[in-house]
Amino acid sequence: MKAALITGFRTMEFIEFPEPTATPGKAVVRIDSCGICGTDLHGFLSKDPYNPAICGHEFSGTVSAVASDVRNVREGDRVVCGVSAACGRCPDCIAGRTNYCSYAFLNALGRDPLAPPHGAFAPAIAVDSLRLIRTQASLSTDQASIVEPATVAYHAVMRTLPMPGDVVVVQGCGPIGLLTIQVVRAAGAGRVVAVEPNELRRAKAIAVGADDAITPDEARERFGAKGADLVFECAGVAPTIQSAVEFVRRGGRVNLVGLASGAATISPQSWLIKEVTFIASLAYNHHDFVETMNLMADGRIKVEPLHDKTVGLSQLPETIAELADNPSSAIKVLVDPAL
Ligand SMILES: [Zn+2]
Ligand SMILES: [Zn+2]
Known part of the structure; x- marks a missing residue:
C-alpha cells in the first residue's frame, strides 16, 4: 500500500507501507476521504521535517478490522478520527485536568508508540481505536471529512x-x-x-x-x-x-x-x-466531536459551502503544490483514495 508523505521542502512522495493491521488497541480504517489542512500546506513549505502521522489528519472512513481488545468500534462502523478520551492515569488527569491529558495530546500529535507511520493520504490507516468516534448516521462522507476542522x-x-x-x-x-x-x-x-x-x-x-x-x-x-x-x-x-x-x-x-x-x-x-x-484555543477534546456532529446534523453548521472539490490520491502532490502557491484559491479540498 502506498501513502503520500511530505518528505522535504515542497516534496511529497508516495512511500510503500505494509497493509495496516489491527494490532492490540488498534482499528484499521479504510479511508473514505481526507481533507487537506493548512497545517499540511505549512509542512509542505517548511524546511523542517513534517510529522508523518499528521500528514492527512482530517479523515473519515469505515472500520475494516479491529483488534480483539477493541470495544468502542467494530467492523463496518463509519468513523471520524480525533483525540482519545482522557486516560485517567497521567499526571494531568490525576490532578483533575482531564482536558489536558498528556496521553490524549501526544497520541493525537503522533508522538506515542501507537502512532501510525503515515497519515490518511492513503487507502487505509491503523490507529488507536480510542481516537475513533462513530460518525453521525445522517452525515455524508464529505460532511464527515470536514468534522475535524469544524x-x-x-x-x-x-x-x-x-x-x-x-x-x-x-x-x-x-x-x-x-x-x-x-x-x-x-x-x-x-x-x-x-x-x-x-x-x-x-x-x-x-x-x-x-x-x-x-x-x-x-x-x-x-x-x-x-x-x-x-x-x-x-x-x-x-x-x-x-x-x-x-x-x-x-x-x-x-x-x-x-x-x-x-x-x-x-x-x-x-x-x-x-x-x-x-x-x-488548541484543537479539541474527544467529546467536542459528538457535539459538533450534532450541530452539523441539524444544519447549524453547514460545511458544503467550504468544499471546493475532491481529487484522487494521484493528484494530491500537484494539488498540494498549487494550494501552497495560492492558499486563497480554495477553502477545502478533499482527497478520495478510491478515485
Ligand atoms: Zn488540520
Ligand atoms: Zn491522561
Missing part, C-alpha cells in the same frame, strides 16, 4: 462563549473562520462580522451566515472608536494578533485560534489600556 471551531467557541447580543468579529475566513462564524452564531451571538481581505472569502462568509464581511481597513474604521465584544483570530498570521486587539472594545475578549508561525509584534500598551482578556 470541531476546532466548536472547541474555540466553547472557550469564549458569546453573551446574547454580543458583537463578534471573526478575523480570517479560511475553513476555521467560516466554521467559527457558524458556531458562534449557533451559540447566540448578536452580530457576526467577518474581517477578510480576500473578496471571494468575504462572499463565503456571508453565505455561511455572517451579518457583514469587511476588509481589514474597513474593520479599523468601524471598530476604531467602539470595538467588538469578542474577536476570534482565525487568520493565523503574525500581524493579525495585534489587529485582533485593535478590533476589540475595552474589557473585551480575544480568542487566538489561528496558528501563526514565528514571532509576532504586539503593542502592550493597547492590551493593557483595553484590559483585554486573551484566550488561546
Whole structure:
C-alpha cells in the first residue's frame, strides 16, 4: 500500500507501507476521504521535517478490522478520527485536568508508540481505536471529512462563549473562520462580522451566515472608536494578533485560534489600556466531536459551502503544490483514495 508523505521542502512522495493491521488497541480504517489542512500546506513549505502521522489528519472512513481488545468500534462502523478520551492515569488527569491529558495530546500529535507511520493520504490507516468516534448516521462522507476542522471551531467557541447580543468579529475566513462564524452564531451571538481581505472569502462568509464581511481597513474604521465584544483570530498570521486587539472594545475578549508561525509584534500598551482578556484555543477534546456532529446534523453548521472539490490520491502532490502557491484559491479540498 502506498501513502503520500511530505518528505522535504515542497516534496511529497508516495512511500510503500505494509497493509495496516489491527494490532492490540488498534482499528484499521479504510479511508473514505481526507481533507487537506493548512497545517499540511505549512509542512509542505517548511524546511523542517513534517510529522508523518499528521500528514492527512482530517479523515473519515469505515472500520475494516479491529483488534480483539477493541470495544468502542467494530467492523463496518463509519468513523471520524480525533483525540482519545482522557486516560485517567497521567499526571494531568490525576490532578483533575482531564482536558489536558498528556496521553490524549501526544497520541493525537503522533508522538506515542501507537502512532501510525503515515497519515490518511492513503487507502487505509491503523490507529488507536480510542481516537475513533462513530460518525453521525445522517452525515455524508464529505460532511464527515470536514468534522475535524469544524470541531476546532466548536472547541474555540466553547472557550469564549458569546453573551446574547454580543458583537463578534471573526478575523480570517479560511475553513476555521467560516466554521467559527457558524458556531458562534449557533451559540447566540448578536452580530457576526467577518474581517477578510480576500473578496471571494468575504462572499463565503456571508453565505455561511455572517451579518457583514469587511476588509481589514474597513474593520479599523468601524471598530476604531467602539470595538467588538469578542474577536476570534482565525487568520493565523503574525500581524493579525495585534489587529485582533485593535478590533476589540475595552474589557473585551480575544480568542487566538489561528496558528501563526514565528514571532509576532504586539503593542502592550493597547492590551493593557483595553484590559483585554486573551484566550488561546488548541484543537479539541474527544467529546467536542459528538457535539459538533450534532450541530452539523441539524444544519447549524453547514460545511458544503467550504468544499471546493475532491481529487484522487494521484493528484494530491500537484494539488498540494498549487494550494501552497495560492492558499486563497480554495477553502477545502478533499482527497478520495478510491478515485
Ligand atoms: Zn488540520
Ligand atoms: Zn491522561
